[in-house]
Amino acid sequence: MSNNxxxxxxxxVCNTFxxxxxxxxLVQCITNYVTINDCANVLLAYGASPAMCEAYDEVFDFTKISSALYLNVGTLTKEQEEAAVLSSISAKMNNVPVVLDPVACAAIPRKLSVINRILELGRVDVIKGNIGEIKFLAGKSSEVRGVDSLDNGDDALxxxxxxxxxxxxxxxATGKKDYITDGIRSAIIENGTEMLTKVTGAGCMVGALCGGTAAVSEDKFISTVTAILSMNLAGEEAHEIAKAPGSFRVKLIDCIYTLTEEKLMEEGRITWK
Structure with a gap:
């Protein structure tokens, strides 16, 4: 692809940021209980307004007033399941973009049935998962362990x-390299740090950021690249300061907060296809 x-x-990407x-x-999140606080904090640090509204009797109306909806199926209770489906229906009716995070879909069969209901009845603008999850949804063999991908990334794009x-x-599909596509345009991001795998919820935080950027851009390919690149660059910077997981987790939020257009422009290692 040309330099132009x-x-x-x-x-x-910079404009979206x-x-x-x-x-x-306003980003409505129905997400897993392990990482709900991290998702809220990372969205706040990024510049969005998070709302963790998941009560079945409230989600339809709340989705109407939201700028985007982030659905994460990591720790689904029965009410969460029904709330996620109902929210996606409301999003479809009210033209609210939806980011779906298919956590552990390759390990727990029930997850796939919920994902299929969301895809059938509601709307999904972005599917963001790890490489194992995405390959599983695409009908390809994948290596997973619970919520973690062990896949080496072959055929990920x-x-x-x-x-x-x-x-x-x-x-x-996120991993050592991150792959993003709308089926025509593709991007491969090579920023990031292994330390992101040493804290719980890094992938969920990325998904939440995808919801934030999807809310402000009609081009969901660019918005998704923006969110993932932002997380990777913040992770790199945080790891330069903090060498252990506990302090890294704190610094990651700080570095999301201090991220700049200039950093996105100058430090992104992206191959566009």
């Missing part, structure tokens, strides 16, 4: 493209 296209795309901080979008074309959405 690359410059245009990274400029759009700045737009989020200007608009402070092909799996993303197939899934994106099947559901007409953006698909992102």
């Amino acid at each position: 296209f690359e410059h245009t795309y990274i400029k759009e 700045t737009e989020l901080r200007s608009k402070v979008p 092909d799996a993303c493209i197939a899934l994106a074309q099947k559901y007409n959405c953006v698909v992102a």
